[in-house]
Amino acid sequence: MNGVRHVPSLLAYSAEKMRKVGLVDTPNLFCDAYCLEPGQQQAAHRHAVGDKLYYVLAGSGRIRVGAEDHPVAPGDLVCARAGEDHAVRNPGPERLALLVVMAPKPS
Numbered sequence: 001m002n003g004v005r006h007v008p009s010l011l012a013y014s015a016e017k018m019r020k021v022g023l024v025d026t027p028n029l030f031c032d033a034y035c036l037e038p039g040q041q042q043a044a045h046r047h048a049v050g051d052k053l054y055y056v057l058a059g060s061g062r063i064r065v066g067a068e069d070h071p072v073a074p075g076d077l078v079c080a081r082a083g084e085d086h087a088v089r090n091p092g093p094e095r096l097a098l099l100v101v102m103a104p105k106p107s
Contacts, residue, residue, distance in 0.1 A: 038092030
């Protein structure tokens with residue numbers, strides 16, 4: 001990807017499940033927008049390689065890293081290091097949009 005991407009104009013939601021919008025994909029990292037409607041979540045998982053950053057663009061929600069469950073709002077940044085369980089959920093009532101960066105990119 002070269003040039004500028006206006007992230008707010010690219011956000012897209014799905015009634016069925018959390019939607020991932022690809023923004024940047026290089027051999028070294030990826031950057032997505034995660035868009036969650038109220039009640040949606042990303043199940044707990046972990047990555048053997050790669051640290052993941054979640055930056056809240058809009059809405060509020062909860063991000064769990066390890067045993068800690070964090071309430072998040074616009075401007076908040078959360079890091080899930082490689083090997084740590086992490087999950088995201090939007091308890092509502094508004095939409096939740098996150099900028100998600102992971103490096104190095106998992107294979």
